[in-house]
Amino acid sequence: MAARVVTVAFQGVEARRVEVEVQFTSGEPKFILVGLGDKAVTESRERVRAAFAGLGLALPSRRIIANLAPADLPKEGSHYDLPIALAVMAGMGVIPPDALADWAAMGELSLDGRIVQVAGALPAAVAAGALGLGLICPEASGAEAAWAGDTRILAAPSLIALVNHFRGTQLLSPPTPGPMLEGERVPDLREVKGQENAKRALEIAAAGGHNLLFVGPPGSGKSMMAARLPGLLPPLTAEELLETSMIHSVAGLIARGQLTRARPFRSPHHSASMAALTGGGLKAKPGEVSLAHNGVLFLDELPEFGTQALDSLRQPLETGEVVVARANAHVRYPARVQLVAAMNPCRCGHGGAGRGACGRAPRCQMDYQGRISGPLMDRIDLQVEVPPVTPADLALPAPPEGTAEAAARVGRARALQVARAASDASGAAALNAQADGDFLDKIADLDAPARALLARAAETGGLTARGWTRTLRLARTIADLEGSDSVRRVHVAEALIYRRVAPAASLSGSLLAAR
Template sequence: MSARVVTLAFSGVEAVRVDVQVQFTRGDPKFFLVGMGDKAISESRERVRAAFVGMGLSLPARRIIANLAPADLPKEGSHYDLPIALAIMAAMGIVPPDALEGWAAVGELALDGRITAVTGALPAAVAAGGMGLGLICPEACGPEAAWAGETRILAAPSLIALVNHFRGTQVLSPPEAGQMLDGERVPDLRDVKGQEHAKRALEIAAAGGHNISFIGPPGSGKSMMAARLPGLLPPLTAEELLQTSMIHSVAGLIAKGQLTRARPFRSPHHSASMAALTGGGLKAKPGEVSLAHNGVLFLDELPEFGTQALDSLRQPLETGEVVVARANAHVRYPSRFQLVAAMNPCRCGHGGPGKGACGRAPRCQTDYQGRISGPLMDRIDLQVEVPPVTAADMALPAPSEGTAEAAARVAQARRLQSDRARASGREGVAVINSLAEGDWLETIADLEASARALLSRAAEAGGLSARGWTRTLRLARTIADLEGVESIRRVHVAEALIYRRVAPGVASAVTPAALT
């Protein structure tokens, strides 16, 4: 007697088909699990045995072999309990042999036969639908799996409920998708007094999806402005929502199937390890860079992070994905995020001239900022110096413009980018300016002669690397989009160069006249 049930193995956010093959043979009544499973899978035997006892059943007094095929694919997790139990019941004749055709199953078993929640229900449902299968999952995972669209979902509270459903005595209803939440309320940009230059840079960063860093003494409003960036960003598109939610599903961050169109905002502590930032650990879980996919990664006190951890961000910042390497597999996670960093000018926080200035300046300042490698800083498009907020600033009334007004300008600039891409037949491609490259960047640049001359002069003076040239061009394109003009003018390039903090030798190229 034998039976087969389809289940899924996870590799990042991708799900791979696995066949659970069960066979009863003659010999000692033992239960063998084969197929390169981890510790959680080897313990499935006892959970399945106890769940059968909870239903008033017992395993047959035969030699039971459960094979997870393909055998050379590493498998981990407790979601194999349910397909193993279903395959055994099908071989015993408890479930009609053809009832499980057209279904994949994931779920962990409690000792009393209940089916408990597992992570990854959404990517499992998407993968099952792509294979032309429905998905059997725990009742608690039903609202999450139902977001997969046309995939048939069967969400059961227990094994006995599944048996009754397949026998036709108690039919289970399809689950409804969970709620779409608005997300947490984002603080208003109107709360920030003064710092008009920094707020302008934040708006530019939001409009083009550019990386930005704030450098200034404690209390100058760096973290306040970073926390207000999500309010300037447009909501997730349907495609971005699915991508982000699948990562959060694998990480177990979706509660009751509730999704949100608000962009992720992740703010790890500076003690975070490299594995915590980029992913890894025992089961190669997604890290902060992947949990921030299509959103914002905020790194406060940037120089306090480990050097190795910071440099591990260079690959995902450039490629939009991170690869967690293992001896027997490579796990890929998407990680297209917008980096926002904040840092003090030196360890004491008061580097530079003025009252309370650091007594070890400029060496303290140089040593502290030197913890951040040049290649990482080269990937940050806007490097903004934030001066202290004065008493005069605090005495001013609240600014007339806040998040709503700035967000409207950001939305208009993003519509320009989207319309430009649509007119060129680039639908479905990431079209924000920070991702433009190659021929597409040359197409959208449209530099006026004076603007190109200024950019060339800055590059010749040694203030721009090849990457810096590209990122300055992207930044100037965004500044022009905020003004609603098609051509990039000299003033746009000049402002972009200021934010890039070019070398002192290039300062003469960016004169006040260039900004007029």
């Protein structure tokens, strides 16, 4: 009769049930592991053998067959060590076979029998709870797994500790969840002098979850303002916290079980590959756009990113998820992010006017900004020119309003959006940046002057269908910041201002003059 232990296989953030079956048969003494495992899984045999030796146990002189079922589901990672070892122990009678019936297990074994921390403890605990099972995990993963709520967690430092627990000689205490962190201190918006237009755009972006692009010369404060965006955003809700933490758990980014309600802020270097941005690699790990789920993805020096890498963001920005296609599976990761990007007007930095002006303007600007595809640019709601900071700006006293005041307005605007979405029977997305269809038409019902202005802009400004929709969303957010029930002409006018920067346009005005 085979001994069985439940474990999980990860497909994205989904943890699927896997049964480890171990049976001793007659024949040449050999340890055989089957079930479509990768290299790390097949190496489990030697880690289990060495861990048993460290405990003074010897494998039976029989043929041992360990099957990971279902056999057609790919298995990756070292967390299968512990369930394989427990199933073998149950087959040998070291652990009572029925003691493992109500548990799933995961963990890597060291050669001396210690149980080593592995990634994915939180989604594994959630999946175990959904199956009506508890989870046996490494002691170092216990604080993380304990966040799964009512799921029973057994966090063991070693194999011998588990043996003693199940034999009743030394019971293990259940772990407690790790601390909830508030996040790092975010610099205050009051420290930014001048740039009132850019700060207004930052507040609008925070209020509605809109994508934002800053375009300006070096030293104008683009990255400085982007770094202050997290301070304007409200903390994660309980649902968002679970979603985000499960992604970070699979990526191995949760240390000592510490979760944080601060929204993620990811800022990858412009040398990042397509797999690094959207996910992939040998084990289809989540990319930066998924690690920023429910938060902000900041891309500095936007045109310096690879064209293929940037275009790979188009689908996640539209659908809110990433699909990593493999020959034998499609792995899905959530990727609902707010994109914030910054760029210089040209490769030289300053564009075609002012101090340090480019001598190749406007051609240099057209070539440089042309690296960003039109469809990607069309997904950015606010495109803002950031002029150079002058000595007069620096001499100004600190502005009267900072992050706290702006965050309060953002919080009120977001509360209006959440209330509208909750009252709608269609299950619409909460933030204006994701509103669409009939729901968008209902919440952004323009008065006659506003509709006439938007229609004229579409005719004369080449506004695409996506641009029309995103202008409506932006106007609705501007109205929410003012506490206005209706979207008026002034709101549409301001929304259209933020769509005037185009990849081939000269921010300094030299290109317009050349035309």
